[in-house]
Amino acid sequence: MSIEHYENFPVASVLLPRRLRRPVVDIYRFARSADDIADEGDLSADERLALLDQFQAGIEQLQYHQPALVDAPHSHIFVPLAATIRNYQLPLKPFLDLLSAFRQDVTTQRYADMTQLLDYCSRSADPVGRLMLHLYQAHDPERLEMADAVCTGLQLVNFWQDVALDWHKNRVYIPQELLQRYDLDDDYIQARCSLQRHPGADERWQELMALLTSDARQRLQSGLPLAALLPGRIGLELKLMILGGLRILERLQAVQFDMFSHRPTLTRLDWLRLTARGLGLTRAVR
Secondary structure, three states: OOOOOOOOOOOOOOOOOHHHHHHHHHHHHHHHHHHHHHHOOOOOHHHHHHHHHHHHHHHHHHHOOOOOOOOOOOHHHHHHHHHHHHHHOOOOHHHHHHHHHHHHHHHOOOOOOHHHHHHHHHHHOHHHHHHHHHHOOOOOHHHHHHHHHHHHHHHHHHHHHOHHHHHOOOOOOOOHHHHHHOOOOHHHHHHHHHOOOOOOOOHHHHHHHHHHHHHHHHHHHHHOOHHHHOOOHHHHHHHHHHHHHHHHHHHHHHOOOOOOOOOOOOOHHHHHHHHHHHOOOOOOOO
């Protein structure tokens, strides 16, 4: 299954213990499929919400300890997911939170302020980290708080990396209050997304993005100690994801936040260097 636009989900990575790869795939299949209902294809908003209702009903069926039916809608998703939830005693709230966020994707294209945006992140990104910690039986309050910081930070990195891509989906994640504070608006973004040669990011945009990327960086750095608190290879995987997010922020700053012309990505060489850094081999790979 594609992972192109669910960038903070470690899908059956080679760094995951073999025993957890199947449950991670089951969780991912649910999240990816529901997210695609909200985002992909040519369905109307009502059709998308109706399909998400079916996912909601599937989770509620599990909530009331009813078995997933093999002939029910989306049984290929819910039958294995039910087994994973039962075997690993996973809470259902993260799944319901994800569905709430996917519904919001259908109905909401703008966010008034940072409070609204962070509320969305708490339901669209944080449940992923919480489910992973439950799989690892490492879901004490301290680690959950750090996981939330990492997941929200990674999602914010993705938002600021993809300002131009999201514009073409009629979505602006930059809070409207902040755009107004810096004398910017949707027209500013549209002008830079619609012109092959545009004047670039001006000082107002750079100051705004410096503020937003600094916030994302602080969240990622505050969650970095979690990597040392997780057992085995998952700690390394988490550290790599955080380092990858921080590297994207560096790339955004390097192009003066002109993500309209230069969408920053990570190459294989970048990942090699980050892996060396994650393993403490910073002198080995430059």
